[in-house]
Amino acid sequence: MRGHAVALAQLTRALERGTLHHAMLFVGPKGVGKATVARALARALHCPIAPGRGCGACPTCHRIDTDRHAGLEWIVPEAPGGKIKVEAARELATRLLLAPFEGDAHVVVLDPAEAITDQAFNAMLKTLEEPRPGVYFVLVASALDGLLPTILSRCATVRFGRLQDDDVAVALDAALAQRTDAAEIPAARRLLAIRLADGSPGAACDLALDPTLDATHALLREAATAANRGPAAIFAGEASPLSTAWATATAGPPTGKPARERQAVMRTTELWLLDLRERLRGRDGIPEVAALPGDREQWTRATDTLLELQTRLERNANARLAFEAALLELWSDDRAGA
């Protein structure tokens, strides 16, 4: 619920004034909590303890939170990535016209709005334009482009921005606390997940639960150290820290090894680019990763070197050779400016 001050204030004000639009379009990056706010809206409309806000603790709020309240329904594609089809829209339109509601309000969340077909939207257009009193539509979308113009013209837009890292951390911890498989997440991975998620708690959660992130982090740590020390560390042989980290990050069956190596280098490079971007912004880099020596100009050159490495990987270069060449280049760049 944090980080959405503007969107929440907009909805709360509308609720207080009784001007809540009956068709709303929640627009913002994936995973920032649009669905969470839709649920909060249902609580605010139904809660008998704190009308207009939702207490979050009463049986009504609890049932909304656990999807056992009929006053909040989700219309989603039958399969992930599929469409919201005309049959579902027709059924919804008929039901909203005739069926009794639980409570005075009924919130229908269509997620994602991009999945609604032309026919499906037409089938529920009348209901969406002039619904029965108490019916609120929430259409969830990650961007405005790609939506039907008819949707845009009929909905009030509520914008969601990316969250600050602090807010992502709070949302991530809350999400992890509800999972039974989340007990073993190392602190370094949690921190990395927050930094990499770019303002999206959903993305942070996926990253935090991904154990391969540890190996990527370890490989970056050793690569940064080697790039600081030079050829002796970059080509130190199979027992060196860099080679050990490489072996762990690329471990797996012989088949698919080249692709796995490219992916490992690609992910390590992405992490390194994030590290440099943060340092260029005057913030801390990735935890435990040595900074490349030098000034901003050299860090900008290092960024170019890593982007060039990514291009080589996309062209199917040998991942290990390309990686070592980039480390050598990063090292000699350091020397050039030192």
Ligand SMILES: [Zn+2]
């Ligand atoms: Zn309540």
